[in-house]
Each structure stands twice: as C-alpha cells, then as structure tokens.
Amino acid sequence: MGKRYFCDYCDRSFQDNLHNRKKHLNGVQHLRAKKVWYDLFRDAAAILVEEQNKRPCRKFLETGQCDFDSNCRFSHMTSGDLEQLVAQVHEERLSRDQETVEVPEGSIEDWLEKWAKRRSSAQSSSTLSSKPVVFQYPPGWPPVQDLPPSLRAPPPGGWPQQPSVQWG
Incomplete structure (x- = not known):
C-alpha cells in the first residue's frame, strides 16, 4: 500500500x-x-482589530445565517459582541500591566558584592588549575590537511589580527 x-x-x-x-x-x-x-x-486584540475593519454582513444581519460562515469577508459580530470584545481586550491589557515581577530581597549593592565574590573566587581557582588545553579533533575525522579552513583548529597564539578594511 x-x-x-x-x-x-x-x-x-x-x-x-x-x-x-x-x-x-x-x-x-x-x-x-x-x-x-x-x-x-489568536488574542482578542488581533480579533478586535480585524473585526473593526470589516463591514457588517448584510445577509447575516437579515437572516441570522450566512452561507460563507467563517470564510465570509464581512463581520458577523453585532455591536454588543464588539463591546464585549473591547472589554475583554481592556481587561487583558490591565491584567498584563498589573503583573508584577518578583524582585528578590536585598539591593543592587548586595547583588554586586555577591557577584564580585563569585568572580574573584572563579578567577583564583582558574589560575590555580590553569594548564594549557590541548585541542583534539573528534575521532574519525579526516587528516587536518584535508579539512576546510573553517574546521581547522586555531593556531596556538590565536589567529593574527587582520588590518581593518573599509568596505563600500
């Protein structure tokens, strides 16, 4: 099959x-x-903008039904429906604005002190155990000469600085 x-x-x-x-x-x-x-x-704000830009569907207003249903290019919302949608958008915006971000106890100075302590301890531990890292290619890779330049390891001292060139 x-x-x-x-x-x-x-x-x-x-x-x-x-x-x-x-x-x-x-x-x-x-x-x-x-x-x-x-x-x-879709959120209510996007629906509201779309519905406000549409003209009312005459067939839907007269009979309460439309042959095109959700594919109709005219609006099937009454003025009451639009008012409810406006209220919903307003409530969503208020609730979004009132959401508060929890700030941990303390001040910026306290945080900066902790950060400086962590940084200094990390630097001191890295200087004690700093030995050169030897780069190794993954097993199964072709010889270095066959690799494109983008996959080759940088030279021990790093890549040389290129002179600045103005383009354009």
Whole structure:
C-alpha cells in the first residue's frame, strides 16, 4: 500500500507522494482547516482589530445565517459582541500591566558584592588549575590537511589580527 500522509488540520490521510501532498496542501479545504486552527490561538486584540475593519454582513444581519460562515469577508459580530470584545481586550491589557515581577530581597549593592565574590573566587581557582588545553579533533575525522579552513583548529597564539578594511 505504501506510505500514507496524515494531515492533522484536516484529520484525513492519503497516499504520500509529491503530487498528492502538493494538491492537498494547496487545496481549499486544507487552507480553511489550517486557518481555523490558527485562529483558535489568536488574542482578542488581533480579533478586535480585524473585526473593526470589516463591514457588517448584510445577509447575516437579515437572516441570522450566512452561507460563507467563517470564510465570509464581512463581520458577523453585532455591536454588543464588539463591546464585549473591547472589554475583554481592556481587561487583558490591565491584567498584563498589573503583573508584577518578583524582585528578590536585598539591593543592587548586595547583588554586586555577591557577584564580585563569585568572580574573584572563579578567577583564583582558574589560575590555580590553569594548564594549557590541548585541542583534539573528534575521532574519525579526516587528516587536518584535508579539512576546510573553517574546521581547522586555531593556531596556538590565536589567529593574527587582520588590518581593518573599509568596505563600500
């Protein structure tokens, strides 16, 4: 039977080959299902901006139904729905602004003292146990001469400084 491709957006599977997958991924049903999926994660502010830029759907206002449903390019929200959405956006912004970051006890001076102590102890321990680190290539690599320059180890003293060149 061969390999099968399962589309999570559309909840269906089909034979996996280039033609079938390309046809499915560019299909109207897949694009709609994908849009619906990503719309689930949009925040209220983005929805509000989009809905405010749309004109009301005349068919939806008259009958309460629209043949295009979520694919309609006009808004299906009433003025009450828009007011609720504005209130929700306002509440989200207030809650986001009121979130406080917990600051640990103490002051900046205390933190700087601790940092200086840690730094000095790290420097003293590194000077005591500082022996030159010998670079080794991973096992199985080709000889150094066959490696491109980007994979070669730097020379012992480091790369020489290049003269500064102005471009442009």
